[in-house]
Amino acid sequence: MLARVPTPDLKLTPLHARHAAAGARLVPFAGWEMPVQYQGVMEEHRAVRGDVGVFDVSHMGEIRTQGTQALEFLQHLTSNDVSRIQIGGAQYGLLCADDGGVLDDLFTYRLDEDVFLTVTNAGNHTADFERFTEVATDFEVELLDAGAFTSMLAVQGPNARALVERLADGSLPARMRSESINVAGVEVFVAGTGYTGEDGVELLMRNEDAVAVWDAVVAAGAMPCGLAARDTLRTEACFHLYGNDLDPSRNPIEAGLGWACKEETDFIGAEAVRQARASGTEEQLVAFKMLAAGIPRPGNPVVGGGTVSSGTFSPTLELGVGMAYLPTAMASIGTEFEIDVRGKQRPAVVCERPLYRKADPSV
Numbered sequence: 483m484l485a486r487v488p489t490p491d492l493k494l495t496p497l498h499a500r501h502a503a504a505g506a507r508l509v510p511f512a513g514w515e516m517p518v519q520y521q522g523v524m525e526e527h528r529a530v531r532g533d534v535g536v537f538d539v540s541h542m543g544e545i546r547t548q549g550t551q552a553l554e555f556l557q558h559l560t561s562n563d564v565s566r567i568q569i570g571g572a573q574y575g576l577l578c579a580d581d582g583g584v585l586d587d588l589f590t591y592r593l594d595e596d597v598f599l600t601v602t603n604a605g606n607h608t609a610d611f612e613r614f615t616e617v618a619t620d621f622e623v624e625l626l627d628a629g630a631f632t633s634m635l636a637v638q639g640p641n642a643r644a645l646v647e648r649l650a651d652g653s654l655p656a657r658m659r660s661e662s663i664n665v666a667g668v669e670v671f672v673a674g675t676g677y678t679g680e681d682g683v684e685l686l687m688r689n690e691d692a693v694a695v696w697d698a699v700v701a702a703g704a705m706p707c708g709l710a711a712r713d714t715l716r717t718e719a720c721f722h723l724y725g726n727d728l729d730p731s732r733n734p735i736e737a738g739l740g741w742a743c744k745e746e747t748d749f750i751g752a753e754a755v756r757q758a759r760a761s762g763t764e765e766q767l768v769a770f771k772m773l774a775a776g777i778p779r780p781g782n783p784v785v786g787g788g789t790v791s792s793g794t795f796s797p798t799l800e801l802g803v804g805m806a807y808l809p810t811a812m813a814s815i816g817t818e819f820e821i822d823v824r825g826k827q828r829p830a831v832v833c834e835r836p837l838y839r840k841a842d843p844s845v
Contacts, residue, residue: 495540496633496692504706511709512605514541519708526711527797530678534639535707536699539684540692543607544632545614548597549623556598559617560588561734561751563744567592572658572675574742576734577610582754583730584737586610587722589675591660599628599671599686603724617750633692637699638682638715640840645702646672646683654683666698677712679719680840717794718838720769720805726780727767727791727805736763736807738835766813767791769835772802776828778821784808785820785827796837802828803837 492515501508506517517538519526529535547556556564562575569592577586586606591599602610611627618625637646647654650672651664660673671686687695700706713723722728727737734743735758745752745759765788772778778793784806793804812819815834820827 493541495538496689497538497540497696500693500696501538501706506706506708509709512541512603514604516541517706517708519710520706523708523710523714524797526705526707527714529705530639530680530707530711530715531798532640534637534641534645534682534704535711536696536704537636537638537707537709537712538633538696539636539712540633540689541604542634543602543604543610543627543629544634544686545600545602545611546597546626546628547600547614547623548594548626549621550596551621552596552598552623555618555621555623556590556600557747558621558749559614560590560600561743561749561755562590563747564590564598565747567598569594570655570659570661572660572673576728576739576742577613578734578749578751578755579730580751580754582733582751582758584724584728584732584734584739585613585730587724587728587739589673591671591673601634602629606724631689633687633689635685635687635692635696635699636676636678636682636712637685637704638676638678638680639704640681642680642682642704645699645704646685649698649702657681666695668694670695677719677721678715679721679836679838680715713792714794714797717792717804718796718798718836720835720837722805723792732807733758733763735759736765736767738767762810764810765807766810767805768808768813768832769805769837770803770819770830771799771833771837772821773818773829773831775802776821776823776826777802778804778806778823778828778830783822784812785822786812788812788819790821798838802830808832 501517560575657674668691676682745756782790788808796803
């Protein structure tokens with residue numbers, strides 16, 4: 483068999499050869515050539531819901547911030563209250579423009595008293611680092627673009643933690659906690675975070691160690707999964723996708739992310755967020771299920787106003803689901819509305835978020 487030739491001008495993760503050898507379908511995504519699926523979306527989705535899957539998410543960016551004013555800097559730059567992150571903790575937050583528009587959504591980890599690591603979305607990483615650099619001129623901080631030498635795997639599913647723990651030298655951190663541990667014989671930064679609605683961990687390591695960790699996780703029983711399953715999983719869990727559910731035209735309040743904004747910290751964009759919280763917004767992001775046949779897709783118009791931002795077929799619920807921006811008057815749970823799906827009006831209903839919630843193991 484001839485070796486597959488990568489698409490010119492696309493960046494490759496250190497695991498690209500592993501994906502190609504496994505027969506993954508590789509596609510352009512945010513400037514990278516990434517696996518969209520291996521065995522199939524349904525199989526990969528169900529592996530994560532029922533057992534354990536592993537995703538190569540090395541296209542994500544990382545920014546390391548350190549210095550005597552690292553906390554003050556991130557407090558000014560990001561929307562959440564960074565002072566509440568303990569050493570070894572993690573926090574979700576937003577990077578906003580002056581007018582409150584969302585430039586990116588981020589995860590920030592506190593490595594030490596004055597050292598933080600922020601994970602950015604792949605397509606926004608260059609702009610994010612430029613934004614960090616611009617704002618940093620007023621603070622005593624040092625920034626490092628760590629994305630160039632960092633790989634990242636997401637091991638997710640009800641059996642994910644047990645699988646990784648068998649490969650680790652110690653216990654794994656709890657959810658929203660993080661620490662460095664030896665996994666598969668190499669030093670790995672392990673975070674109790676994920677993007678699937680299941681339990682699991684995300685593993686960050688040096689690029690040269692990525693193949694060893696990937697091979698060990700797959701050999702231990704994790705199913706390789708692609709971006710398509712990651713999308714169906716996160717949609718069921720109602721996690722935002724930047725570029726679909728978030729963009730500079732959207733305020734965190736209308737996106738349902740007011741909980742991640744602490745205006746009292748006076749972050750960039752705080753005043754616009756404060757005003758939106760006080761006065762309300764014309765539209766709100768809602769979760770929905772289809773009431774009849776039809777698979778919603780991003781960009782589908784809503785009859786009476788609004789737009790589908792994320793939409794897919796849910797392998798778990800076995801029907802069409804998604805999120806949409808609706809006029810506030812239509813955004814109450816239980817409200818029925820219609821979506822134009824390929825020229826046909828299909829009924830849907832506003833639902834409580836998340837659409838899928840993992841089973842309680844104590845039941």
